[in-house]
Amino acid sequence: MKPLLEVVNLKKYFTIRSAFFRKGGVVKAVDDVSFSVEPKETFGLAGETGCGKTTLAKCILRVFQPTAGNVRLDGKDVFSLRGRELKGARRRIQAIFQNPFMSLDPRMTVQSIIAEPLKTHRVLPNEKIRGRVLELLRTVGLGEEHVLKYPHELSGGQNQRVAIARALALKPDLIVLDEPTSSLDVSVQAQILNLLTDIQEQSGLGYLFISHDLSVLRYLTDKLAIMYLGRIVEIGPSDAVFNNTAHPYTKLLLASVPEFSLTETALSGELPELPERFEAPPENGCKFYPRCQFRMDKCKSNDPSLYQIAQEHYAACFLHENKPATFYPKPTS
Numbered sequence: 001m002k003p004l005l006e007v008v009n010l011k012k013y014f015t016i017r018s019a020f021f022r023k024g025g026v027v028k029a030v031d032d033v034s035f036s037v038e039p040k041e042t043f044g045l046a047g048e049t050g051c052g053k054t055t056l057a058k059c060i061l062r063v064f065q066p067t068a069g070n071v072r073l074d075g076k077d078v079f080s081l082r083g084r085e086l087k088g089a090r091r092r093i094q095a096i097f098q099n100p101f102m103s104l105d106p107r108m109t110v111q112s113i114i115a116e117p118l119k120t121h122r123v124l125p126n127e128k129i130r131g132r133v134l135e136l137l138r139t140v141g142l143g144e145e146h147v148l149k150y151p152h153e154l155s156g157g158q159n160q161r162v163a164i165a166r167a168l169a170l171k172p173d174l175i176v177l178d179e180p181t182s183s184l185d186v187s188v189q190a191q192i193l194n195l196l197t198d199i200q201e202q203s204g205l206g207y208l209f210i211s212h213d214l215s216v217l218r219y220l221t222d223k224l225a226i227m228y229l230g231r232i233v234e235i236g237p238s239d240a241v242f243n244n245t246a247h248p249y250t251k252l253l254l255a256s257v258p259e260f261s262l263t264e265t266a267l268s269g270e271l272p273e274l275p276e277r278f279e280a281p282p283e284n285g286c287k288f289y290p291r292c293q294f295r296m297d298k299c300k301s302n303d304p305s306l307y308q309i310a311q312e313h314y315a316a317c318f319l320h321e322n323k324p325a326t327f328y329p330k331p332t333s
Protein backbone atom coordinates (compact mmCIF):
# COMPACT_ATOMS: atom_id res chain seq x y z
CA MET A 1 0.00 0.00 0.00
CA LYS A 2 1.32 3.43 -0.95
CA PRO A 3 1.97 5.65 2.11
CA LEU A 4 -0.46 8.50 2.63
CA LEU A 5 2.20 10.66 4.29
CA GLU A 6 5.97 10.36 4.00
CA VAL A 7 8.38 12.40 6.13
CA VAL A 8 11.89 11.99 4.71
CA ASN A 9 15.07 13.26 6.41
CA LEU A 10 13.21 16.27 7.81
CA LYS A 11 15.22 18.92 9.64
CA LYS A 12 14.15 22.14 11.32
CA TYR A 13 16.86 24.28 12.93
CA PHE A 14 16.29 27.55 14.78
CA THR A 15 19.00 30.17 15.01
CA ILE A 16 19.11 31.89 18.39
CA ARG A 17 20.64 35.34 18.42
CA SER A 18 22.30 36.88 21.45
CA ALA A 19 22.65 40.56 22.35
CA PHE A 20 23.52 43.10 19.65
CA PHE A 21 22.15 40.71 16.98
CA ARG A 22 25.10 38.37 17.19
CA LYS A 23 24.53 34.75 16.37
CA GLY A 24 24.04 32.81 19.59
CA GLY A 25 23.69 29.24 18.38
CA VAL A 26 21.46 26.73 16.64
CA VAL A 27 18.75 24.58 18.19
CA LYS A 28 18.10 21.41 16.21
CA ALA A 29 14.40 21.08 17.02
CA VAL A 30 13.87 18.37 14.39
CA ASP A 31 16.99 16.58 13.22
CA ASP A 32 16.83 14.11 10.33
CA VAL A 33 13.44 12.49 11.02
CA SER A 34 11.90 9.90 8.67
CA PHE A 35 8.65 7.93 8.94
CA SER A 36 5.47 7.21 6.99
CA VAL A 37 1.75 7.00 7.72
CA GLU A 38 -0.45 4.58 5.82
CA PRO A 39 -4.15 5.16 5.00
CA LYS A 40 -6.44 4.13 7.90
CA GLU A 41 -3.41 4.00 10.22
CA THR A 42 -2.80 5.76 13.53
CA PHE A 43 0.85 6.73 13.92
CA GLY A 44 1.87 7.83 17.40
CA LEU A 45 4.63 10.25 18.41
CA ALA A 46 5.84 10.39 22.02
CA GLY A 47 8.61 12.04 24.02
CA GLU A 48 9.29 14.60 26.73
CA THR A 49 8.28 18.22 26.39
CA GLY A 50 10.83 20.00 24.21
CA CYS A 51 11.82 16.98 22.12
CA GLY A 52 10.43 18.47 18.88
CA LYS A 53 7.05 16.74 18.45
CA THR A 54 4.99 19.88 17.89
CA THR A 55 7.67 21.47 15.69
CA LEU A 56 7.56 18.34 13.53
CA ALA A 57 3.77 18.58 13.30
CA LYS A 58 3.98 22.26 12.29
CA CYS A 59 6.42 21.37 9.52
CA ILE A 60 4.00 18.73 8.22
CA LEU A 61 1.20 21.31 8.30
CA ARG A 62 3.46 23.83 6.51
CA VAL A 63 3.31 26.28 9.40
CA PHE A 64 7.13 26.07 9.46
CA GLN A 65 9.38 25.83 6.44
CA PRO A 66 11.89 23.04 7.15
CA THR A 67 15.63 23.54 7.02
CA ALA A 68 15.97 20.38 4.91
CA GLY A 69 14.05 17.27 3.95
CA ASN A 70 10.67 16.50 2.44
CA VAL A 71 7.07 15.95 3.46
CA ARG A 72 5.12 14.06 0.82
CA LEU A 73 1.39 13.63 0.52
CA ASP A 74 0.61 10.77 -1.86
CA GLY A 75 4.13 11.13 -3.22
CA LYS A 76 3.97 14.90 -3.83
CA ASP A 77 6.29 17.21 -1.89
CA VAL A 78 3.97 19.60 -0.02
CA PHE A 79 6.65 22.32 0.11
CA SER A 80 6.79 22.51 -3.67
CA LEU A 81 3.03 23.04 -4.03
CA ARG A 82 1.66 26.45 -4.93
CA GLY A 83 -1.72 28.02 -5.60
CA ARG A 84 -4.58 25.62 -6.27
CA GLU A 85 -2.48 22.51 -5.59
CA LEU A 86 -1.48 23.84 -2.18
CA LYS A 87 -5.07 24.71 -1.33
CA GLY A 88 -6.09 21.18 -2.28
CA ALA A 89 -3.36 19.71 -0.07
CA ARG A 90 -4.52 21.84 2.87
CA ARG A 91 -7.99 20.35 2.50
CA ARG A 92 -6.53 16.87 2.83
CA ILE A 93 -4.52 17.53 6.02
CA GLN A 94 -6.34 18.97 9.03
CA ALA A 95 -5.32 19.49 12.66
CA ILE A 96 -6.83 19.17 16.13
CA PHE A 97 -4.95 21.04 18.85
CA GLN A 98 -4.33 20.53 22.55
CA ASN A 99 -6.47 23.29 24.04
CA PRO A 100 -9.94 23.57 22.49
CA PHE A 101 -10.56 26.94 24.16
CA MET A 102 -7.49 28.38 22.43
CA SER A 103 -8.10 26.81 19.03
CA LEU A 104 -11.68 28.11 18.61
CA ASP A 105 -12.50 31.77 17.94
CA PRO A 106 -14.46 33.01 20.98
CA ARG A 107 -16.31 35.57 18.81
CA MET A 108 -17.79 32.93 16.52
CA THR A 109 -20.74 30.61 17.07
CA VAL A 110 -20.39 26.85 16.66
CA GLN A 111 -22.12 27.08 13.28
CA SER A 112 -19.70 29.75 12.05
CA ILE A 113 -16.66 27.82 13.30
CA ILE A 114 -17.61 24.62 11.48
CA ALA A 115 -18.88 26.42 8.38
CA GLU A 116 -15.74 28.53 7.94
CA PRO A 117 -13.62 25.87 6.13
CA LEU A 118 -16.61 24.96 3.95
CA LYS A 119 -16.94 28.58 2.86
CA THR A 120 -13.19 29.13 2.46
CA HIS A 121 -12.79 26.13 0.13
CA ARG A 122 -16.21 26.58 -1.51
CA VAL A 123 -17.05 22.88 -1.37
CA LEU A 124 -20.80 23.45 -0.91
CA PRO A 125 -23.36 26.04 -2.02
CA ASN A 126 -24.41 28.36 0.81
CA GLU A 127 -27.89 26.81 1.14
CA LYS A 128 -26.39 23.39 1.96
CA ILE A 129 -23.82 24.52 4.52
CA ARG A 130 -26.16 24.49 7.52
CA GLY A 131 -27.22 20.93 6.71
CA ARG A 132 -23.58 19.86 6.57
CA VAL A 133 -22.90 21.60 9.89
CA LEU A 134 -25.77 19.73 11.56
CA GLU A 135 -24.54 16.46 10.05
CA LEU A 136 -21.05 17.04 11.46
CA LEU A 137 -22.44 17.92 14.89
CA ARG A 138 -24.38 14.67 14.97
CA THR A 139 -21.23 12.80 13.97
CA VAL A 140 -19.38 14.13 17.03
CA GLY A 141 -22.30 13.64 19.41
CA LEU A 142 -23.69 17.17 19.56
CA GLY A 143 -27.13 18.45 18.56
CA GLU A 144 -28.86 21.37 16.88
CA GLU A 145 -29.15 23.12 20.25
CA HIS A 146 -25.40 23.81 20.12
CA VAL A 147 -25.42 25.58 16.75
CA LEU A 148 -25.78 29.15 18.03
CA LYS A 149 -23.66 28.77 21.15
CA TYR A 150 -20.24 30.31 21.66
CA PRO A 151 -17.17 28.38 22.90
CA HIS A 152 -17.41 29.89 26.42
CA GLU A 153 -20.91 28.40 26.75
CA LEU A 154 -19.63 24.86 26.18
CA SER A 155 -17.59 22.45 28.28
CA GLY A 156 -14.04 21.43 27.37
CA GLY A 157 -15.22 18.13 25.92
CA GLN A 158 -17.92 19.83 23.86
CA ASN A 159 -15.43 22.36 22.52
CA GLN A 160 -13.07 19.56 21.50
CA ARG A 161 -15.97 17.86 19.70
CA VAL A 162 -16.56 21.12 17.82
CA ALA A 163 -12.86 21.18 16.89
CA ILE A 164 -13.15 17.60 15.62
CA ALA A 165 -16.24 18.51 13.59
CA ARG A 166 -14.36 21.44 12.04
CA ALA A 167 -11.43 19.16 11.15
CA LEU A 168 -13.82 16.67 9.50
CA ALA A 169 -15.71 19.32 7.53
CA LEU A 170 -13.56 19.03 4.40
CA LYS A 171 -13.38 15.20 4.50
CA PRO A 172 -9.58 15.09 4.93
CA ASP A 173 -7.35 12.05 4.43
CA LEU A 174 -5.07 12.82 7.41
CA ILE A 175 -5.59 14.55 10.74
CA VAL A 176 -2.70 15.72 12.92
CA LEU A 177 -3.75 15.49 16.57
CA ASP A 178 -1.47 17.37 18.97
CA GLU A 179 -2.34 16.30 22.53
CA PRO A 180 -6.09 16.39 21.75
CA THR A 181 -7.19 15.02 25.16
CA SER A 182 -4.56 16.26 27.62
CA SER A 183 -6.63 19.22 28.84
CA LEU A 184 -9.80 17.15 29.38
CA ASP A 185 -11.12 15.14 32.31
CA VAL A 186 -10.38 11.42 32.25
CA SER A 187 -14.00 10.44 31.52
CA VAL A 188 -14.19 12.99 28.70
CA GLN A 189 -10.84 11.77 27.33
CA ALA A 190 -12.28 8.28 26.92
CA GLN A 191 -15.30 9.66 25.07
CA ILE A 192 -13.11 11.66 22.66
CA LEU A 193 -10.76 8.71 22.03
CA ASN A 194 -13.67 6.38 21.32
CA LEU A 195 -15.16 9.02 19.03
CA LEU A 196 -11.88 9.31 17.08
CA THR A 197 -11.70 5.52 16.77
CA ASP A 198 -15.28 5.30 15.47
CA ILE A 199 -14.69 8.11 12.95
CA GLN A 200 -11.56 6.38 11.65
CA GLU A 201 -13.40 3.08 11.20
CA GLN A 202 -16.18 4.80 9.27
CA SER A 203 -14.11 7.14 7.10
CA GLY A 204 -10.69 5.47 6.78
CA LEU A 205 -8.76 8.52 8.03
CA GLY A 206 -5.08 8.42 8.83
CA TYR A 207 -4.03 9.92 12.19
CA LEU A 208 -0.73 11.37 13.35
CA PHE A 209 -1.28 11.30 17.11
CA ILE A 210 1.08 13.29 19.37
CA SER A 211 0.82 12.64 23.09
CA HIS A 212 2.68 12.38 26.40
CA ASP A 213 0.17 9.80 27.60
CA LEU A 214 1.70 6.42 26.83
CA SER A 215 -1.47 4.62 27.89
CA VAL A 216 -3.44 6.51 25.26
CA LEU A 217 -0.81 5.76 22.62
CA ARG A 218 -0.83 2.06 23.49
CA TYR A 219 -4.62 1.96 23.19
CA LEU A 220 -4.97 3.97 20.00
CA THR A 221 -1.90 3.64 17.77
CA ASP A 222 -0.77 1.09 15.19
CA LYS A 223 2.82 2.36 15.03
CA LEU A 224 4.80 4.45 17.48
CA ALA A 225 7.90 6.63 17.32
CA ILE A 226 9.80 7.87 20.38
CA MET A 227 11.58 11.23 20.01
CA TYR A 228 14.47 12.65 22.00
CA LEU A 229 16.07 16.04 21.28
CA GLY A 230 14.77 16.19 17.72
CA ARG A 231 15.67 12.62 16.76
CA ILE A 232 13.64 9.42 16.56
CA VAL A 233 15.37 6.95 18.89
CA GLU A 234 12.91 4.07 18.50
CA ILE A 235 10.17 3.32 15.99
CA GLY A 236 8.01 0.35 15.13
CA PRO A 237 4.64 -1.33 15.65
CA SER A 238 3.16 -0.17 18.95
CA ASP A 239 3.00 -3.68 20.40
CA ALA A 240 6.69 -4.19 19.63
CA VAL A 241 7.74 -0.87 21.16
CA PHE A 242 5.82 -1.58 24.37
CA ASN A 243 6.49 -5.32 24.69
CA ASN A 244 10.00 -5.54 23.23
CA THR A 245 11.39 -2.13 24.18
CA ALA A 246 14.85 -1.67 22.66
CA HIS A 247 16.17 1.83 23.43
CA PRO A 248 17.28 2.82 26.97
CA TYR A 249 15.33 6.08 26.74
CA THR A 250 12.12 4.25 25.83
CA LYS A 251 12.65 1.83 28.71
CA LEU A 252 13.12 4.63 31.20
CA LEU A 253 10.19 6.58 29.75
CA LEU A 254 7.93 3.56 30.25
CA ALA A 255 9.35 2.96 33.73
CA SER A 256 8.23 6.47 34.67
CA VAL A 257 4.61 5.35 34.25
CA PRO A 258 3.31 3.16 37.12
CA GLU A 259 1.05 1.25 34.74
CA PHE A 260 4.01 -0.31 32.92
CA SER A 261 5.80 -2.82 35.14
CA LEU A 262 9.43 -2.54 34.10
CA THR A 263 12.44 -3.21 36.31
CA GLU A 264 14.46 -0.14 35.28
CA THR A 265 14.53 2.89 37.52
CA ALA A 266 12.46 5.91 36.57
CA LEU A 267 13.91 8.44 34.15
CA SER A 268 16.21 10.92 35.87
CA GLY A 269 17.21 14.38 34.74
CA GLU A 270 15.52 16.61 32.21
CA LEU A 271 16.05 17.74 28.64
CA PRO A 272 18.92 20.26 28.41
CA GLU A 273 18.01 23.93 28.51
CA LEU A 274 18.39 25.91 25.30
CA PRO A 275 21.89 27.32 25.93
CA GLU A 276 23.17 23.77 26.48
CA ARG A 277 21.59 22.62 23.22
CA PHE A 278 23.50 25.04 21.01
CA GLU A 279 25.45 23.02 18.49
CA ALA A 280 28.22 24.98 16.80
CA PRO A 281 29.92 22.86 15.59
CA PRO A 282 27.42 19.98 15.78
CA GLU A 283 27.98 17.29 18.38
CA ASN A 284 28.86 13.83 17.11
CA GLY A 285 27.80 11.62 20.01
CA CYS A 286 24.51 10.09 21.08
CA LYS A 287 22.19 12.79 22.40
CA PHE A 288 20.99 10.54 25.21
CA TYR A 289 24.55 9.85 26.42
CA PRO A 290 24.45 12.14 29.53
CA ARG A 291 21.35 10.35 30.90
CA CYS A 292 21.92 6.76 29.77
CA GLN A 293 22.68 4.03 32.30
CA PHE A 294 24.09 1.78 29.55
CA ARG A 295 26.42 4.34 27.96
CA MET A 296 29.75 3.28 26.49
CA ASP A 297 32.82 5.27 25.51
CA LYS A 298 31.92 5.10 21.83
CA CYS A 299 28.53 6.69 22.52
CA LYS A 300 30.22 9.96 23.47
CA SER A 301 31.79 10.52 20.06
CA ASN A 302 29.58 8.51 17.68
CA ASP A 303 25.94 9.01 16.76
CA PRO A 304 24.15 5.64 16.37
CA SER A 305 21.98 4.85 13.36
CA LEU A 306 18.57 3.21 13.63
CA TYR A 307 19.39 -0.50 13.93
CA GLN A 308 16.78 -3.08 13.03
CA ILE A 309 15.54 -5.05 16.03
CA ALA A 310 12.77 -7.01 14.33
CA GLN A 311 10.45 -6.56 11.37
CA GLU A 312 9.67 -2.81 11.11
CA HIS A 313 11.14 -2.25 14.59
CA TYR A 314 14.23 -0.02 14.89
CA ALA A 315 16.25 1.62 17.68
CA ALA A 316 19.12 4.12 17.57
CA CYS A 317 21.44 2.48 20.10
CA PHE A 318 24.86 0.77 19.92
CA LEU A 319 23.50 -2.04 22.09
CA HIS A 320 22.01 -3.33 18.82
CA GLU A 321 24.89 -2.53 16.47
CA ASN A 322 25.30 -6.18 15.53
CA LYS A 323 22.04 -5.74 13.61
CA PRO A 324 22.02 -4.21 10.08
CA ALA A 325 21.78 -0.41 10.24
CA THR A 326 18.66 0.52 8.31
CA PHE A 327 16.50 3.62 8.49
CA TYR A 328 12.76 3.25 8.91
CA PRO A 329 11.56 3.77 6.30
CA LYS A 330 14.48 3.94 3.89
CA PRO A 331 14.54 7.49 2.52
CA THR A 332 13.75 7.51 -1.16
CA SER A 333 14.93 10.02 -3.71
